[in-house]
Amino acid sequence: MAMAGPLAAAAAARSLAAASSALAAGARAFASSSAAAAARKSWFSDVGMAPRDPILGVTEKFLADTSPDKINLGVGAYRDDSGKPVVLDCVREAERRIAGKDFMEYLPIGGLRDFVTESVKLAYGDACPDLSNVAAVQSLSGTGSCRLMAEFQRRFMPHSTVYIPVPTWSNHHSIWRDAGVPQSTYRYYKPETKGLDFEGLMEDVKAAPSGSLFLLHACAHNPTGVDPTPEQWAAISKLMAERGHFPFFDMAYQGFASGDCDKDSGAIRTFLRDGHRLGVSQSYAKNMGMYGQRIGAFSIVCDSKDEAARVESQMKLVARPMYSNPPLHGALMVKTILRDPQLKAQWFAEVRGMAERIISMRALLRRNLEQLGSQHSWKHITDQIGMFAYSGMTPEMVDTLAAKHSIYMTRNGRISMAGVNTKNVARLASAMHEVTK
Ligand SMILES: Cc1ncc(COP(=O)(O)O)c(C=O)c1O
Structure with missing residues (x-):
């Protein structure tokens, strides 16, 4: 039923009063909740700092080093002989073939x-x-x-x-x-x-x-x-x-x-x-x-x-x-x-190429260490296989390699051979020789 005159004015005044009292209640609630928030400590004040990841933490230290000759042998990611990341040709070709296709669905x-x-x-x-x-x-x-x-x-x-x-x-x-x-x-x-x-x-x-x-x-x-x-x-x-x-x-x-x-x-x-x-x-x-x-x-x-x-x-x-x-x-x-048989064959050849480069770096690192007159046997470097050489160096030797030679690896002495190349192998060998004397 429609209202008119003083009745309508009184109703409007009542609803205005109700609205302003709701607002005031809201403001009080806000004030008391922020007081409560101020009184209690943060949700996360007890969260401790997590230890660095033993592998990814090496990269963080490497990035912070300003030496132009620094070497990162931490992460197991393949690099070419210039120390650059590699995109395989077969992968580039596969990417080209699927480009522009409708493939954004789940x-x-x-x-x-x-x-x-x-x-x-x-x-x-x-x-x-x-x-x-x-x-x-x-x-x-x-x-x-x-x-x-x-x-x-x-x-x-x-x-x-x-x-x-x-x-x-x-x-x-x-x-x-x-x-x-x-x-x-x-x-x-x-x-x-x-x-x-x-x-x-x-x-x-x-x-x-x-x-x-x-x-x-x-x-x-x-x-x-x-x-x-x-x-x-x-x-x-x-x-x-x-x-x-x-x-x-x-x-x-x-x-x-x-x-x-x-x-x-x-x-x-x-x-x-x-x-x-x-x-x-x-x-x-x-x-x-x-x-x-x-x-x-x-x-x-x-x-x-x-x-x-x-x-x-x-x-x-x-x-x-x-x-x-x-x-x-x-x-x-x-x-x-x-x-695709052709692309698969190309991939097999490219994997072989990466594995062979690593195998040849193992031989070169060992030869360099032997030529420097190291008293240790480095035969294990060429006996071992795959991306890593488990050098046998102690955590203290690894720390010295980082501090004095800007060469980074995990503290268990693991060398990512994928990061070794013809340009840095001599420097790596001489630093390893020095810290293992
Ligand atoms: C033994 C082993 N398993 C699993 C992984 C995981 O590799 P991703 O998750 O990158 O395929 C790695 C990577 O370093 C590894 O060395």
Whole structure:
């Protein structure tokens, strides 16, 4: 009903008064909440400073150094002989081929199917005759695959412990810790011989409770560069089968160890031929130089097609709340390369080229050290394989290299051989000679 005259004026005055009293109440509430905010301490005042990442922290120190001759041997990223990052020609060509296509849609949770299929074939070769028994998804590179494995282990292998080699890539411990999986370690490296502690490894495999998950580096072990021989892998496979362990291969460097992608997945294929059910993490960061694309695959070999379907459905359930679905661009590039015989052959040649340059730098570094008259044996530099040389230098020697020579590496004495080139190798050798005298 419409109001008029004094009645309407009184109603308007009442509603104005109500509005201004609501405003006043709001202001009081605000004043008292800011007083409360001032009275209580900040939400985050108790948050401590996290320690620097042992690997990425090296780059921070390197960047802060103003010396024109500084050398960064910390991060495992390939550089050419001029110290420059490399984009492979096959990657450039794949990028050219997909340019302008409509590919901005979401991928499914499990990623690009053709990419995943090609990745599994690349890892397993003909050692896995029935790929329909394989559960597999695209992952956020090697780190993401390991994280999926760890979470999957927590959910579906509830009484198992993860056995991690000593030493290992430092992130392995954090990944399994964050997934809440109990951890143990197994012996891997023998400082006295600078080689594999095969006896220790076998004893630890034997002693672990049946049904443990063993984290194995498929090739180019990080940080030691020490891999078991084919005969040693065969013995490890046999013992793990007897003990009923589950092998999980982290393969971050396929092709980077020997230059041959088939040879570098030889251990996985040996285990498959021995009838193991196993898991594999693959990464295209190093071998395709696609570090920032975060592109990889995670797979598990199951007993049957039906089991693989169930396992794969659960892998997707792990991935969905973590990151929903993986990125498309890198997957399309890798698929383009692996599906085209010519591009694939070109990629194989380019991986071989990177591996061979590193192998030749190992020889050159050793020769330089020997020519300088070093009293130490540097044979391990050329015996080791892959991206890293585990030099045997102490943390104090590494600190002196940084402070006096502007040469940076992780404090465990690990040298990223990918950062060594014909221009800096002599300076590196003479600094190493000086600090190890
Ligand atoms: C043994 C090992 N696993 C996994 C990774 C992870 O690599 P990304 O996540 O870049 O593929 C690395 C990288 O350094 C590694 O050395």
